Amino acid sequence: xxxxxxxxxxxxxxxxxxxxxxxxxxxxxxxxxxxxxxxxxxxxxxxxxxxxxxxxxxxxxxxxxxxxxxxxxxxxxxxxxxxxxxxxxxxxxxxxxxxxxxxxxxxxxxxxxxxxxxxxxxxxxxxxxxxxxxxxxxxxxxxxxxxxxxxxxxxxxxxxxxxxxxxxxxxxxxxxxxxxxxxxxxxxxxxxxxxxxxxxxxxxxxxxxxxxxxxxxxxxxxxxxxxxxxxxxxxxxxxxxxxxxxxxxxxxxxxxxxxxxxxxxxxxxxxxxxxxxxxxxxxxxxxxxxxxxxxxxxxxxxxxxxxxxxxxxxxxxxxxxxxxxxxxxxxxxxxxxxxxxxxxxxxxxxxxxxxxxxxxxxxx
Numbered sequence: 549x550x551x552x553x554x555x556x557x558x559x560x561x562x563x564x565x566x567x568x569x570x571x572x573x574x575x576x577x578x579x580x581x582x583x584x585x586x587x588x589x590x591x592x593x594x595x596x597x598x599x600x601x602x603x604x605x606x607x608x609x610x611x612x613x614x615x616x617x618x619x620x621x622x623x624x625x626x627x628x629x630x631x632x633x634x635x636x637x638x639x640x641x642x643x644x645x646x647x648x649x650x651x652x653x654x655x656x657x658x659x660x661x662x663x664x665x666x667x668x669x670x671x672x673x674x675x676x677x678x679x680x681x682x683x684x685x686x687x688x689x690x691x692x693x694x695x696x697x698x699x700x701x702x703x704x705x706x707x708x709x710x711x712x713x714x715x716x717x718x719x720x721x722x723x724x725x726x727x728x729x730x731x732x733x734x735x736x737x738x739x740x741x742x743x744x745x746x747x748x749x750x751x752x753x754x755x756x757x758x759x760x761x762x763x764x765x766x767x768x769x770x771x772x773x774x775x776x777x778x779x780x781x782x783x784x785x786x787x788x789x790x791x792x793x794x795x796x797x798x799x800x801x802x803x804x805x806x807x808x809x810x811x812x813x814x815x816x817x818x819x820x821x822x823x824x825x826x827x828x829x830x831x832x833x834x835x836x837x838x839x840x841x842x843x844x845x846x847x848x849x850x851x852x853x854x855x856x857x858x859x860x861x862x863x864x865x866x867x868x869x870x871x872x873x874x875x876x877x878x879x880x881x882x883x884x885x886x887x888x889x890x891x892x893x894x895x896x897x898x899x900x901x902x903x904x905x906x907x908x909x910x911x912x
Contacts, residue, residue, distance in 0.1 A: 665740055
């Protein structure tokens with residue numbers, strides 16, 4: 549019975565921190581006057597760029613300029629970007645004290661001339677009205693805005709990310725984060741004014757940080773600039789790590805442990821309770837022959853029902869993945885252990901052929 553109570557409390561914790569904080573579908577008649585610069589850092593993104601650049605070309609709000617920063621790609625990233633008629637710059641050699649993405653974004657910004665700046669990862673995909681709604685929402689709220697994209701998956705391997713995606717939405721929509729002075733941003737899609745960005749020294753101010761989005765958001769929040777995070781359901785999406793299992797494990801592993809550092813205690817506590825209940829309930833097959841079997845099975849079914857509700861707003865994961873969520877839970881545990889191994893024992897994390905030391909955060 550104690551295990552069933554734990555699962556009930558875990559599910560309730562999930563409902564307490566999950567928010568359907570979607571982007572309002574509103575427009576602004578004055579948006580045709582907006583000078584919006586799009587900056588896309590790209591390292592070996594030949595497969596992703598066509599989706600994003602095509603989506604930007606058919607937006608109801610036409611960007612003032614689109615800048616792709618080719619970050620030493622060894623595929624056809626540069627050539628593909630040039631085919632779409634956007635501005636393409638080659639990232640200069642990485643100087644000491646900078647991490648790769650921060651340096652690429654900063655160099656893209658140095659070429660931008662717009663009053664509004666959007667920083668986009670190359671795997672982002674937009675509905676035609678996405679930019680219009682994002683700009684309108686930012687204008688209404690002020691400050692800086694970011695979006696946790698809706699996750700499109702196309703195979704079983706990609707759907708292993710279910711638990712990570714749910715936890716990501718928890719972290720960025722939790723009500724405990726509203727007044728967090730260290731509130732982070734979600735780096736895949738960030739919208740800011742030039743004035744606010746320059747007032748915090750932009751990515752130069754966090755040049756040595758691996759988790760650029762979380763630290764950039766904390767810098768905005770510490771400066772008294774509002775930080776607002778939304779989920780991208782219906783407007784902003786992405787397909788994460790289509791290249792294979794290695795990139796998927798490295799991608800989630802690089803921030804799995806370190807990404808919790810700026811969350812409020814309430815968010816961390818309820819998320820931990822939710823995760824513990826999830827893991828415990830997933831063990832039900834091993835205890836079916838015992839008195840614990842039925843309570844754990846009931847807990848598993850409760851989490852399954854809850855995940856079906858969450859998935860509607862989180863991404864496309866099919867019918868099977870929530871039913872067999874124990875498999876995704878196992879993937880979550882493996883990646884968390886891998887992340888801890890990198891941070892605690894190796895002192896660095898790996899991503900896209902680069903290594904970033906956790907202690908000094910210096911990239912190699």
